[in-house]
Amino acid sequence: MKISARNVLEGKIIAIKKGATTAHVSLDVxxxxxxxxxxxxxxxxxxxxxxMKAAAVVKSSDVMIAVDE
Incomplete structure (x- = not known):
């Protein structure tokens, strides 16, 4: 498989928690x-x-950090 995203983080799935409609998949990288x-x-x-082995693919133009003063 080829993709345009440059941020591909390969790892192993360590947890899958399904909710009503959305699942949270945790990957150990x-x-x-x-x-x-x-x-x-x-x-x-x-x-x-x-x-199982899987990859997290991150496609983002920027990442911001915020704190309360």
Whole structure:
């Protein structure tokens, strides 16, 4: 598979928590947990399971940090 996104983080699925419509999928990327919120339907279509290899694909123009003073 080829994609245009340059931020591809390969790892292993460590948790899948389904909600009413959205699932939170946690991926271990070299000791750092990356979480994605995707539809339950996507989890089923991709046949995601804990322990399988997967990649987090990040497509964003910028990332901001904010704090309350």
């Amino acid at each position: 070299n000791g750092t947990t990356v979480m994605a919120a995707i539809t339950n339907e996507a989890v089923d279509e991709l046949k995601l399971e804990v322990g």
